[in-house]
Amino acid sequence: MIYLDNAATTRVSPEVLREMLPFFGEDFGNPSALYRAGRESRNALSAARERVSRLAGASPREIFFTSGGTEADNWALISAFLALRDKGNHIITTKIEHPAVLRTCEYLEKTCGARVTYLPVDREGLVRPEEVQAAISPDTILVSVMTANNEIGTLEPIREIGKITRDRGVLFHTDAVQAFGQIPLAVDELGVDMMSASAHKLHGPKGVGCLFIRRGTPVRAFLHGGSQEYNRRAGTENVPGIIGFGKAAELAGNRLVRNDGREAALRDLLIHELLAIPGVSLNGSSVRRLPGNVNVSFSGISAEALLIVLDQRGIAASAGSACASGSLSPSHVLTAIGLPEEAARSTVRLSLSDETTEEEIREAAGIIREEVLRMRGR
Numbered sequence: 001m002i003y004l005d006n007a008a009t010t011r012v013s014p015e016v017l018r019e020m021l022p023f024f025g026e027d028f029g030n031p032s033a034l035y036r037a038g039r040e041s042r043n044a045l046s047a048a049r050e051r052v053s054r055l056a057g058a059s060p061r062e063i064f065f066t067s068g069g070t071e072a073d074n075w076a077l078i079s080a081f082l083a084l085r086d087k088g089n090h091i092i093t094t095k096i097e098h099p100a101v102l103r104t105c106e107y108l109e110k111t112c113g114a115r116v117t118y119l120p121v122d123r124e125g126l127v128r129p130e131e132v133q134a135a136i137s138p139d140t141i142l143v144s145v146m147t148a149n150n151e152i153g154t155l156e157p158i159r160e161i162g163k164i165t166r167d168r169g170v171l172f173h174t175d176a177v178q179a180f181g182q183i184p185l186a187v188d189e190l191g192v193d194m195m196s197a198s199a200h201k202l203h204g205p206k207g208v209g210c211l212f213i214r215r216g217t218p219v220r221a222f223l224h225g226g227s228q229e230y231n232r233r234a235g236t237e238n239v240p241g242i243i244g245f246g247k248a249a250e251l252a253g254n255r256l257v258r259n260d261g262r263e264a265a266l267r268d269l270l271i272h273e274l275l276a277i278p279g280v281s282l283n284g285s286s287v288r289r290l291p292g293n294v295n296v297s298f299s300g301i302s303a304e305a306l307l308i309v310l311d312q313r314g315i316a317a318s319a320g321s322a323c324a325s326g327s328l329s330p331s332h333v334l335t336a337i338g339l340p341e342e343a344a345r346s347t348v349r350l351s352l353s354d355e356t357t358e359e360e361i362r363e364a365a366g367i368i369r370e371e372v373l374r375m376r377g378r
């Protein structure tokens, strides 16, 4: 299989699995226990927290492990709203956020009286910092803008927005699930107060992620119960998952230090090969783009039909978001960048990882060309 759906999830790397395995077996102690087996789990958790915090440029005390990116996004938005509802009820986000943010905003609107501004984006998917600035009012309590979009790979101007939110004394959350481990991120440089990440997008296991909460941020517990995660996220820790996340973060950090540009070069090769097919256009930005993201529209082609054919030929890709089947509405991201419905339904996302090879890219591009021309010929 040529796996080009790394934005959906990635393969757990063998080194990650190796570090996790003992914690499913003999090292099963509860990290809260006082005897040796508990201490060993506790120490392993601390080491993982250290590794994840290093990749975020945060202090270990500011990393709170969760069940994934979705929980981190829910926690950030709901808890910030509850903590600050006396100050105001206004949240600013964008039209292209992941459903974990959008549906949570809608929940807050429906059940808690939140007022939410969904900022538009330009044709490349970029949010304009000036629009964030202009949308802030005295009752604004939170701004949430994703670091990188999961469909079109656009890298948002987080640093610029962070300057504005800091200036105006408004909390700033970023969903960095797609960017964490893919591009260098440092919470202080970005000026964010909260940041979501998820292990399975960087060769870690599914079902574990984290929320960075800057020291002093008035955001409290999301799950109530025991005193795990510094009293902010109750429940016995997902020890093997967290250990795996730690290792995955360490490996991703090493790749970022190496900074060989290999993945981005393969992305550009794939874009180049696909644009050579008639009637193909690139969505998103050609410069402010995740190193592994390719998102293209094939005019006159049903993305769904193409994906089925590609699957038969051993290529795993997706139509941008999880639900793109015919009857459902087209992607909210593609709509937001101004793509007509027809083009949105002809759009495919191919996402690479550091494991993707040049042979795979050349083979995939050849197969896609062949199948697109064949489908158009019918």
Ligand SMILES: *Cc1c(COP(=O)(O)O)cnc(C)c1O
Pocket (backbone or CB within 6 Å): 007, 008, 067, 068, 069, 070, 071, 073, 098, 100, 146, 148, 149, 150, 175, 176, 177, 178, 198, 199, 200, 201, 207, 208, 209
């Ligand atoms: C995958 C993803 C999520 C959800 O993360 P899970 O760990 O799968 O819950 C949230 N936001 C973005 C941008 C994502 O790509």
